[in-house]
Amino acid sequence: MLQVNKLFMSLVGVSILCACGTPARKINSGGTELITTVGQVDIQDFNEAATKLVQSMTTSGVFAEYSSKNKAVLGISRIINDTTDQFDTDLLVKKIRIALLNSGKVEVSTTVGLGGKAEDPMAKSAKEMEEFKNGKGTEMPAMPKFTLTCKILEVRASAGNTKQSSFVFQMSLTDITTGNSKWEGEQSVTKQGSKPAIGF
Amino acid sequence: MKLIRSLILCNIFPIMVACNTVNSVVPVPNGRPGSPGFQQVVTNGWLNYKANVTDVHEDIVNGDQKRVQVSVFSNQSSAQSFSYRFEWLTTGGMHVDSIGDSWQTQRIMPQETIILNSIAPNSTASTWRLQLSDTNLPLSQ
Numbered sequence: 001m002l003q004v005n006k007l008f009m010s011l012v013g014v015s016i017l018c019a020c021g022t023p024a025r026k027i028n029s030g031g032t033e034l035i036t037t038v039g040q041v042d043i044q045d046f047n048e049a050a051t052k053l054v055q056s057m058t059t060s061g062v063f064a065e066y067s068s069k070n071k072a073v074l075g076i077s078r079i080i081n082d083t084t085d086q087f088d089t090d091l092l093v094k095k096i097r098i099a100l101l102n103s104g105k106v107e108v109s110t111t112v113g114l115g116g117k118a119e120d121p122m123a124k125s126a127k128e129m130e131e132f133k134n135g136k137g138t139e140m141p142a143m144p145k146f147t148l149t150c151k152i153l154e155v156r157a158s159a160g161n162t163k164q165s166s167f168v169f170q171m172s173l174t175d176i177t178t179g180n181s182k183w184e185g186e187q188s189v190t191k192q193g194s195k196p197a198i199g200f
Numbered sequence: 201m202k203l204i205r206s207l208i209l210c211n212i213f214p215i216m217v218a219c220n221t222v223n224s225v226v227p228v229p230n231g232r233p234g235s236p237g238f239q240q241v242v243t244n245g246w247l248n249y250k251a252n253v254t255d256v257h258e259d260i261v262n263g264d265q266k267r268v269q270v271s272v273f274s275n276q277s278s279a280q281s282f283s284y285r286f287e288w289l290t291t292g293g294m295h296v297d298s299i300g301d302s303w304q305t306q307r308i309m310p311q312e313t314i315i316l317n318s319i320a321p322n323s324t325a326s327t328w329r330l331q332l333s334d335t336n337l338p339l340s341q
Contacts, residue, residue: 030302032283032333047302054299058319064263099299103265104322198337 037196038163040085040118041152045189048194050095051167056185061171063148075109075144076102076119077174083154085166092169109144119157146182147174166190220244223272225253225330238270247334248307250280264323270316270330274308281307281335286318288325296325305335 025085027033034044058061066072070079073156100106108121111127118124153168173183221243228239238256242248257269274280283303288296298321308314318328 030285032303032305032335044302044304047299048304051299051302051304053320055317058262058265059267061262066259067263095299099321102297102321103262191235 008009032199035196035198036191036193038165038191038193039156040165041083041087041091041167041189044048045167045191046091046095048149048189049167050092052187053169053185054077054099056187057100057171057173057183060183062183063100063103065103068104071105072146073107073108073109073144075112075147077114077147077149079149080151083152084153089150089152092152093148096148096171098131099101112144143176145176147176149174150170161194162192163194164190164192220334223251223332225246225256225332226263227256227258227327229327235299244334247282250274250276251282251284251296251306253330253332254313255266261319262300266326268330271313272288272306272308272316273313273331274310276308277310279307279309281305283333283335284316286316287329287331288318288320289327289329290324291311291326296321298325303333316340317337 020031025124030047034042036042036044063072074097076093079093081087081089097108101108111118111124113119148171150171153170155166155168157164167190169187169189171185172181174180175182212231224241224243225249225263226239229236229246236255238253240248240253252273252275254271254273256271259267261267281304285303286298286300288298288300292294298318300318300321306316318330320326320328
């Protein structure tokens, strides 16, 4: 009986400890302990969409003819977030840019942007100064070979207490020489549940 | 008695979760004829039942980037979930950063074979390692 009481007390003690709120801790951003929500795009959803879109782009062989000595220049065009969730689209696009840069076959222009706006205005000014200094100020500036556009859509549904959200990531790569798309990809992330949870 | 039972369950559950170790799959180059061409390191037997690698294929895409395709079979009688990630390494064994380094979740139906694939981040990444992990939501399966 005494042993049962001891076991009971130790179990109560452990349970009380477990019942306390979760203390703050660092977790791996690419790990398996991330919070999964239903109504918004989570960090792991961006990872998954970017990974699969880059895989699709790479498998298509669109950059097969390019190499580290002859890189394709990519310009980032219109990126539209058409969901109800407000987030910075760079959470997706930056991952794709990094993956393409790391392939060694692509360079991303930071001085040519949508509507003439450079992503890096200082680099643009410095480039113009350099061209002026070298007597190339009147020449046509080098333009990207490809442009990337993206649209993120959302479809919601519910049944009773269970909610479902689908986030659809659509991406196109256009060859500016022809004006036609060379690759298009779509990746969906669908989540279902009634409340957020930790883990996938 | 009910209280004791529920307390025991509460305390066994974290122990079960703590046993969630990772299974790994690596390619075996120049294996014997008839050998599967890969090696599985199983540290989690339960996970291996629901995510068992049955075959591996490799080819080259985009000119010089290696692609790997892995078939995974579940012998379970209910739908299951697991997480996976591919890591890419150079011939010297150095890790090559890739967006595929993040864990991804995968649902697998009973007796289903699914395909997981990954592409090397660049031409220097010549070998790979697949890691499989159980999900953190055993009660929802």
